[in-house]
Amino acid sequence: MSQRDPRAFLWDVQEAAQAIQRFLQGMDAEAYARNEMAQAAVERKFEIIGEALGQLAKTDAALAARIPDLAQIVAFRNQLIHGYATVHVGTVWNVAQSALPPLLARTIALMEELD
Template sequence: MQRDPRAFLWDVRESAVAIQSFTAGMDVAAYAGNAMAQAAVERKFEIIGEALNQLAKLDASVAARIPDLPQIVAFRNQLIHGYATVNVGTVWNITQNALPSLIDAVQVLLDELQ
């Protein structure tokens, strides 16, 4: 049975919101010094990338409306396959600067597909 595209979008939104909660009240130094927060954030980014990768296979027209989808999937691949070279500052920057717009884009799609 095929998964509903909304389920992938929901996974993205929930993972992104979790990242925001994991990093609330932190600055880059606090994040860099917190291995558990780093592990949690990276895991949620892996879920986001995989969910969007699966969404692209299932419904390319919906996936095409996610800004920077190829870069998000590539980031997931870097986290998983290049784990030894992950830059904490880069992850922090994405968390602070790219994640809010991803949440907004996904929410728009979820609202339309309800």
């Protein structure tokens, strides 16, 4: 099996991050906490982000190193998948509000640089 282009992982991150932003549009923390479907969708997209960045780290470590907090993002993905019972809705909401926008901006900048 041939190796995926590292840009494909960045594209996956960008698409998933933009989807999270669409899913949360018009919601506040309380509305999100009451919306089980939105929670499931957002968590799934965070899982994709973490997996894509984990794969990027294996494929192109130098490029992956240019993404701030990569290890924490992958750890968050692992917690969502393996520690799902301990994931708090408020934590996911806070990550989406504070950590996602800079990650998306960084991903877009790297993709533009690579193109």
